[in-house]
Amino acid sequence: MTQLEDLLAAWVPRQRWFAGKGLPVEALRIESAHTVLDRSDSGGPELRILVVAVSQRGETARYQVLLGLRPGTTLDADLAHAAMGVCAAPGRGSGPGSATVVAYDAAHDAELTSHLLARIAADDGAGPVGFRRIGGAPVRTGLRSIAMTAEQSNTTLVFGEEYVLKIFRRLWPGKNPDLELTTELAGSRHVAPAHGWIEAGVRADGAVPEQRGTGPAPAEGADPRPRPGPAVPTTLAMLQRYLRSATDGWVLAATSVRDLYGSPGAAPEEAGGDFSGEAARLGAATASVHRALARALPTDVLAPDDVRLLAAAMERRLDLAVVDVPELRPYAAPLRAAFQAFADLDDPLPVQRVHGDYHLGQVVRTDTGWILLDFEGEPAAPVEERRRLSSPLRDVAGMLRSFDYAARHQLIGHIDEEALAGPARAWAQLNRDAFSAGYEDSGGVAPEKHQVVLRAFEYDKAVYEVLYEARNRPAWLRVPLDSIAALAAG
Template sequence: MTRLEELLATWIPMQRWFAGKGVPVDAVRIESEHVLVPGAPGLRMLVVAVGQRSRTDRYQVLLGLRTPDAIGDELAHAVIGLCAPPPDLGGRAPVVAYDAAHDASMTTHLLERIAEDADGGPVRFRRTSGSTVRTGLRSLVLTGEQSNTTLVYGEEYVLKTFRRLWPGRNPDLELTSALAAAESDYIARPYGWIETDLVDPDTGAAVPTTLAMLQKYLRSATDGWVLAATSVRDLYASPGVPPGDAGGDFAGEAERLGAATAAVHRDLSRALPTDVLGPRSQARMAGGMVARLHAAVAEVPALAPHADALYSAFEALGEVDTDLPVQRVHGDYHLGQVVRTDTGWVLLDFEGEPAVSVRERQRLSSPLRDVAGMLRSFDYAARYQLIGHPENDALAESARAWAQRNRDAFCEGYAFGGGVDPEKHQVVLRAFEYDKAVYEVMYEARHRPGWIGIPLDSIMALTR
């Protein structure tokens, strides 16, 4: 009879949230298994270690178990496979293992336990102090999520379950909680979280680790990327019309988003530690950018003609002789991480880059790193619709004009909102933006070769 580990070894690499695509899986081991709902139907939380070459990553699997006759059509797409029953179930009849994130009858228990603030056992359910959580709501999995799995409960809450696990408190929970305590108007209120202990391989200590976080569901929210793309589409439908005169001009929203970003940065600097980087530390940071550039040029020769201009920008950062203030920042900031509600912009997903450890993501950085990330996002929003477009060349100038108009508006809003004035810190901002563009070239070359022209064209325009 098939063992569960064998099924997971086939199933996990096929999931959208699996980070090791393209690399053979050497071993799969269930590191820990916690029974949340006993029996069949039942619910378990698994921490699964996946070995690939010289590294091992951990993933969270919400595992459902049912008898074969209890799997209906609504769960057929979530089936992992038929396996031997766990020892605690008794009996010899095989059971069906499936992804229980898609089973509303099981995920209702997660909401109930957060509401109860259930603190016993190896999996702990926490409710945010002073909050009340409504139960009895059915969940639905949001589609399109890349690195995590998000459940929507009615029109009240979203529960983001973190698939790839790193020991420690997830920065999304940490920063959102700090901003909620600061009474920020620009976040979705947190209501609770789920955690367990994972052993930190570097220290050998068991560390409380975030498995999921519960937040307010923003009913009227529209994704920032969608709004920007609509504006660009309106512009392309009016050839020759300046961006400010076309329907759906986005500049006003970009300016308000800049102000909201500055307010969040200001609240983070008040709620959490800050520091400064001296010239020597900035030179080391610039050295890291140069190293990434050399690796990118070796992998993507098309970047080579622009290498000297990029290198000069990084060298200029290394020669700055004034201190650079650093603090906690978003860390992976772009138009897909913000939503527009009836009352204004809201920032989401403070998780940072899921591919690096929690410890790395907690490092202080300049808020200009977030500014640079959003500026790159404006360039992407302006250019991606031109891929394969029959009038690509004719519309390229309109794309550049749209991106520049919204970049300027965002920076003006950021400075007006109390952030450091990007215009007065061009050396630092330029280095962060070029470093991000180099990363984009590498990403596109590996994952979306048809899109590589976006960062390459941007670099060419930026380094003129």
């Protein structure tokens, strides 16, 4: 009979949040399994939190799976889309008389996810999984959840119109920066407050000691792979306030671009959906959050030698990207020149905690203004790397790249693509300028006075985008490539 790990080996790599797309899966194992609910004795469902270790190219990545199990071989119609398959009931043997269950993604089962909310409300820290509530305010229970379907690296559940529970899929040992920074920014009108979180111990791979000098060599046949290290308390999910009046920043920007494309001959500031005022207000909100982070958490200044190391890391990423995506090769020279100009700076570089993965999809517009979301940084990077101090211009560069994306992605396959290329560039430039002005006017670093730094971060982000699109959305690859070409020409 099929085993659960076999189902997971086929199901996990197909998920939107799986970071190893395009690479063969060498092995998958369930590293830990935590039972949240078990009603199997009465023929009811089970809910387990799994930490699944996936090996690719000799490296191990860990993912969280909310596993639902129900007896039998089929699911009700409303859950059928979440099915992984039929397998032997895990933990009950695999003989001829073993039970058969349907395994599925429990994030889509409101009956089961309600127990996650209830345990957070109870501030239930007993057992290997901790459910924590923040502050003295009660958490309302009895709400049904809906899993959001938008593309993202995590899974978000909306409970009524009260809460959102972000389930972190790619797991790195330690406290997730999203939880850390959101709690540090409590009280900011540009951040949705956190109400609680879920955590459990997750193992990290310990490095195999490097053999040096006259020390003994590894025994013949010894396993050279990293060995699991101790379990570290790790954030599995975070509960935040649901923003009822929120509209996604990407949606607002895309609507503005559509209005422009539907108004032949109109300048971006004259089209019905002019976005520049909102871009300026978003720049001001970004500066406000950066100032709050600098007040709440440590800051530092990078010496020129450290800046050179940062620039060298950018060049290494470029070298790897050129190998993986040959279409990037014609632009390697101007990219490398920008990184070298960054390395040649003699001025110290102020650094602090930043958002780390900032773009229009990470902000929402509400009745009270712009709200910044998702402070976890780049999910593919280890937590220690995401917690590293950086220039706030890194976030500015990410948002400027996002304006380019908003303008250019709608040109793919458009019947008037050639005619609209000019308006697209004008829209992006108008909103880039408005955002930068709003940011500077509200106390942020003046982007125009730090063009060498800003351009290096923009190019570095564009290189990341090229790799991402090549692996996940090949039809979109031309978006960052066209932007790189335009930036190089400018």
